[in-house]
Amino acid sequence: MTTERRPALEITGLTAGYNGVPAVRDLSISVAEGEVLALLGPNGAGKTTTLLAAVGLLPAMRGGVVALGTPVRGRRVEKIARAGVSLVPDNRGVFQRLTVAENLRLASGRRARADLAGTLDLFPQLRPLLGRRCGLLSGGEQQMVALAKALLPRPRVLLIDEMSLGLAPIVVQGLLPAVRSLADERRMAVVLVEQHLDIALSIADRAVVLHHGQVALAGPAAQLRERRDLMEAAYFGRL
Numbered sequence: 371m372t373t374e375r376r377p378a379l380e381i382t383g384l385t386a387g388y389n390g391v392p393a394v395r396d397l398s399i400s401v402a403e404g405e406v407l408a409l410l411g412p413n414g415a416g417k418t419t420t421l422l423a424a425v426g427l428l429p430a431m432r433g434g435v436v437a438l439g440t441p442v443r444g445r446r447v448e449k450i451a452r453a454g455v456s457l458v459p460d461n462r463g464v465f466q467r468l469t470v471a472e473n474l475r476l477a478s479g480r481r482a483r484a485d486l487a488g489t490l491d492l493f494p495q496l497r498p499l500l501g502r503r504c505g506l507l508s509g510g511e512q513q514m515v516a517l518a519k520a521l522l523p524r525p526r527v528l529l530i531d532e533m534s535l536g537l538a539p540i541v542v543q544g545l546l547p548a549v550r551s552l553a554d555e556r557r558m559a560v561v562l563v564e565q566h567l568d569i570a571l572s573i574a575d576r577a578v579v580l581h582h583g584q585v586a587l588a589g590p591a592a593q594l595r596e597r598r599d600l601m602e603a604a605y606f607g608r609l
C-alpha cells in the first residue's frame with residue numbers, strides 16, 4: 371500500500387502500574403490506521419496494563435497516550451470509547467444476565483440493523499444463540515459476543531486482550547484473519563495481545579515483545595515469525 375498511514379494510537383514514554391508500583395516502564399509504541407500490531411510477552415509482562423492505559427482505564431504515572439489525535443489523560447473512559455477506541459477485555463466484558471441479542475443491541479446503540487446483520491456474518495455461530503443469556507454460553511461463545519460487541523460501534527482503534535482464551539483453535543484461525551480484513555477494509559488500527567504466537571504473527575504487520583514491562587524485541591511480524599530463537603530469548607529475558 372502506498373498511501374500514507376497516520377498514527378491512530380501513540381503511546382509515548384508510558385509508565386503505568388498499580389498502587390504506585392510500575393508494571394510497564396517508559397514504553398513507547400505507535401500503531402497506524404489499518405495496522406495490526408501483535409503485543410506479545412510472557413505472563414505478567416505488562417500487556418494488559420498497556421491496553422488498560424491506552425483506553426484510559428488506568429492512569430499513566432509518567433508519559434501518556436494519544437488516541438485518534440487526542441490525549442487520553444483526563445478524559446472520561448466513555449468519551450474515549452465513543453471517539454472510536456474499543457477494548458475487548460480478557461474477562462470478556464459481556465453482561466451475563468442479558469441475552470446475546472440484548473448485549474449486541476446495547477453495543478450497536480442507534481446504528482442500523484444492517485450493522486448487526488453484517489457483524490453476525492462474521493460470527494455465524496452466534497445466530498442460533500441470539501435469544502440465550504450470555505451467562506449460559508461457553509467461554510468461547512462469550513468471547514465471540516465480546517468481539518462482536520467491540521466491533522459494532524465501528525471502532526477506529528481496536529484493542530483485543532487474548533481473544534483466543536477459551537476459543538477452539540479452529541475458531542481462532544477463522545476469527546483473526548477476519549479481524550485482519552476489517553483492519554484493511556476500515557483502516558482500523560488493531561493491537562492484538564495474544565499467546566498463540568504463530569496465528570498472531572501471521573496476521574500482524576509488526577510485533578512488540580514485552581518483558582518485565584519494557585520492550586524486549588520489536589520488528590516486522592513476518593521476520594519475527596522466522597526467528598523463533600529471538601522470540602524465545604525475548605520471552606525469557608535473555609536479550
Ligand SMILES: Nc1ncnc2c1ncn2[C@@H]1O[C@H](COP(=O)(O)OP(=O)(O)OP(=O)(O)O)[C@@H](O)[C@H]1O
Pocket residue numbers: 388389393411412413414415416417418419420
Ligand atoms: N490489579 C492489579 N493490582 C496489582 N498488580 C497488578 C494488577 N494487575 C496486574 N498486576 C501486576 O502487573 C504486572 C503486569 O500485569 P499484566 O496483567 O499487565 O501482564 P500481562 O502481560 O497482561 O500478563 P498475562 O499474559 O498473564 O495476562 C504483573 O506483575 C501483575 O502481577
